[in-house]
Amino acid sequence: MTAGMEQRAAIATYIAREAIVSAVINAAIGALFFYGLFGGLNDVPVPGWGGYAFDFLPQSAAVTLMACLVPGLLARRALAAGRWRLPQNEVPALPYLLRLAALSVAVGLMLGGGSAALWIMSGIVSLGHASALVIKIVYGALLGALITSRVLRHLLRDTLSSKDMN
Numbered sequence: 001m002t003a004g005m006e007q008r009a010a011i012a013t014y015i016a017r018e019a020i021v022s023a024v025i026n027a028a029i030g031a032l033f034f035y036g037l038f039g040g041l042n043d044v045p046v047p048g049w050g051g052y053a054f055d056f057l058p059q060s061a062a063v064t065l066m067a068c069l070v071p072g073l074l075a076r077r078a079l080a081a082g083r084w085r086l087p088q089n090e091v092p093a094l095p096y097l098l099r100l101a102a103l104s105v106a107v108g109l110m111l112g113g114g115s116a117a118l119w120i121m122s123g124i125v126s127l128g129h130a131s132a133l134v135i136k137i138v139y140g141a142l143l144g145a146l147i148t149s150r151v152l153r154h155l156l157r158d159t160l161s162s163k164d165m166n
Contacts, residue, residue: 007084014078015152018071019145026063026144027137033059034136043126046119052132053119056139060112061105063140067147068104072097075155084156092155100154104147111143 037055038044045051078084079091127135 011084011156014075015149015156018074018152019149022067022071022148023141023145026067027141029066030059030063030136030140031133034133038129038132042129044129044132045126046122046124052127053116055136056112056115056119057109058112059136059140060108060115060143063143064104064108064147065101067144068101068151069097071148072100072151072155075152079156097155100151104151108143108147115139 033055037050038052046053048054076091076094076097079086
């Protein structure tokens with residue numbers, strides 16, 4: 001195995017591990033916020049201000065921001081410390097990471113808005129507590145893993161072949 005292949009394998013493992021960590025953290029945070037908002041309710045109201053559907057917007061914004069910034073900053077630090085070599089030996093600039101974060105939040109708000117709209121259009125008035133909680137946990141975990149994976153692949157793209165990016 002060549003040094004380049006070893007580096008690509010190490011980075012792919014790093015991205016997968018960070019995506020899993022992001023999923024677990026965002027699932028746990030989502031559960032805590034869910035209990036803060038709807039903890040005492042047997043039936044969680046879906047429509048309305050502060051209802052289940054509306055909560056997809058702040059959840060999506062928070063998940064995407066954290067799923068981008070924290071792993072992105074850690075990856076920048078690893079690059080600066082020489083953990084991996086970029087062809088140009090350039091660590092992505094902080095403003096670049098902040099633009100990725102803004103784009104991630106915009107994508108998260110679109111996904112959250114779409115999710116909220118689907119829940120409202122479904123006509124479902126309320127959900128059972130356990131069902132609503134599981135959906136929120138899974139949504140937060142999947143969104144966090146997706147954003148973390150895509151952001152890290154983008155930040156580390158020069159270390160990966162085009163085949164590895166798809």
